[in-house]
Amino acid sequence: MIKANGNDITVKIGRFGSEAQSVNLPKDSTIQAALSEAGIRLGEEEKVWVNGERATSRDILEDGDVVNVVSPKEAGA
Amino acid sequence: MATTLGTIEEKPVVKRSFSSWLKAYKVEITSVQEKLIKSQHTAIERNEEQIKVLKERSDASSEVIQVHISNYQKSNRQSREKQAKAANILNRMDLDEKKLLKKLKAHSMIQSITVGSDGYLSVFTKMLKWKTTNIGKFRICLSAGSGLRLYVFNLTYSQENRLDHWAIQHNEPCLGEYTDIVWDNIYRGEIYLFIDSMIHFITMAGDDGAYTDRDDWFDERTKLTADQAKKKSGVSERLLRSPRRIMMSMNPISSEESSFQLAYDAYDAYMQRTRSSVLIEETDL
Numbered sequence: 001m002i003k004a005n006g007n008d009i010t011v012k013i014g015r016f017g018s019e020a021q022s023v024n025l026p027k028d029s030t031i032q033a034a035l036s037e038a039g040i041r042l043g044e045e046e047k048v049w050v051n052g053e054r055a056t057s058r059d060i061l062e063d064g065d066v067v068n069v070v071s072p073k074e075a076g077a
Numbered sequence: 078m079a080t081t082l083g084t085i086e087e088k089p090v091v092k093r094s095f096s097s098w099l100k101a102y103k104v105e106i107t108s109v110q111e112k113l114i115k116s117q118h119t120a121i122e123r124n125e126e127q128i129k130v131l132k133e134r135s136d137a138s139s140e141v142i143q144v145h146i147s148n149y150q151k152s153n154r155q156s157r158e159k160q161a162k163a164a165n166i167l168n169r170m171d172l173d174e175k176k177l178l179k180k181l182k183a184h185s186m187i188q189s190i191t192v193g194s195d196g197y198l199s200v201f202t203k204m205l206k207w208k209t210t211n212i213g214k215f216r217i218c219l220s221a222g223s224g225l226r227l228y229v230f231n232l233t234y235s236q237e238n239r240l241d242h243w244a245i246q247h248n249e250p251c252l253g254e255y256t257d258i259v260w261d262n263i264y265r266g267e268i269y270l271f272i273d274s275m276i277h278f279i280t281m282a283g284d285d286g287a288y289t290d291r292d293d294w295f296d297e298r299t300k301l302t303a304d305q306a307k308k309k310s311g312v313s314e315r316l317l318r319s320p321r322r323i324m325m326s327m328n329p330i331s332s333e334e335s336s337f338q339l340a341y342d343a344y345d346a347y348m349q350r351t352r353s354s355v356l357i358e359e360t361d362l
Contacts, residue, residue, distance in 0.1 A: 012270075014262070014270040014273075014274075016258050017257070019261075020262070020265065020270055049273065049277070051183050051185060052184040052185035052187065052273065052276065053185045064176065064180065066269050066270065068270060068274065070274075070281070073255050073278075073281075073282065074253045074282065074283040074285040074286060075243065075244030075250075075251055075252065075254075075278070075282035075284060075285075075286065075287040076251055076253040076284070076285055076287040076288075
């Protein structure tokens with residue numbers, strides 16, 4: 001990963017049904033910025049989780065964070 | 078190992094580390110991706126043969142033959158895309174042991190992680206909730222080394238012939254719409270996302286097509302909790318006849334929490350007794 005400067009962070013974004021991708025962002029970037037960078041627009045039912053906790057798009061990310069964009073699904077056959 | 082009459086056979090204990098589990102896991106998914114690349118290569122070759130045969134036909138320029146050729150070419154494009162994806166997964170696979178463990182340990186719903194001598198990575202969760210109601214502490218296991226197998230145990234509300242969860246029976250999750258999400262993460266080497274998605278499955282999965290209705294499972298769980306509370310050793314008959322006294326002595330958040338705690342303590346003791354026979358040796362990570 002090529003970092004533009006020492007302040008950059010790398011986060012991984014997973015989304016139910018899509019391949020996970022890593023994005024490089026400036027330090028103190030929000031989840032919204034990370035999602036935009038990954039080309040993700042949240043659907044109505046989609047919720048964002050970071051480190052097992054519910055997060056909002058304004059939350060600040062740290063280097064190495066894994067963002068999981070989750071939507072309700074059915075169990076069963 | 079040789080056994081002598083009158084002595085107990087001692088099985089060799091093979092301690093497994095997270096690093097050895099990761100190595101075995103990496104071998105498993107590499108093999109899966111390589112098989113995929115190979116099978117796509119075979120499919121492409123077969124299609125190329127078909128295209129060659131079709132082009133050599135006297136009616137090769139007819140519309141029907143052109144449609145067939147176009148379909149084979151489309152299929153080949155898709156196969157090449159799959160091959161490229163699989164190769165990309167192999168090149169990008171980031172299974173840094175320290176980073177992964179650090180991330181997993183920082184997960185707010187994970188209590189501990191162990192690797193058993195049986196080759197299973199076990200992730201023990203904290204008490205999970207469906208909305209605001211406790212549904213138990215769970216153990217999510219993924220084997221590596223002799224095939225990838227996934228098991229989930231409810232360590233709090235489970236008993237023989239009862240479901241661990243509305244979508245988990247005999248420790249096997251009925252993933253439904255979560256199947257691709259979970260297994261894609263496993264095959265792509267995304268262990269953290271796999272565990273996180275399993276926790277979301279446990280706490281969020283709907284019950285359409287699950288083993289039972291969620292409400293029915295909650296009813297069963299309540300009965301189980303009551304049964305376990307009755308069997309709780311050290312609680313006198315007098316106390317059992319006086320639920321209020323139990324609640325006063327427990328000092329938990331709510332009455333529901335107190336009976337859960339009683340049930341959990343009893344079940345925890347049971348699990349401590351039985352776990353040693355299930356997992357010969359575990360390495361805390």
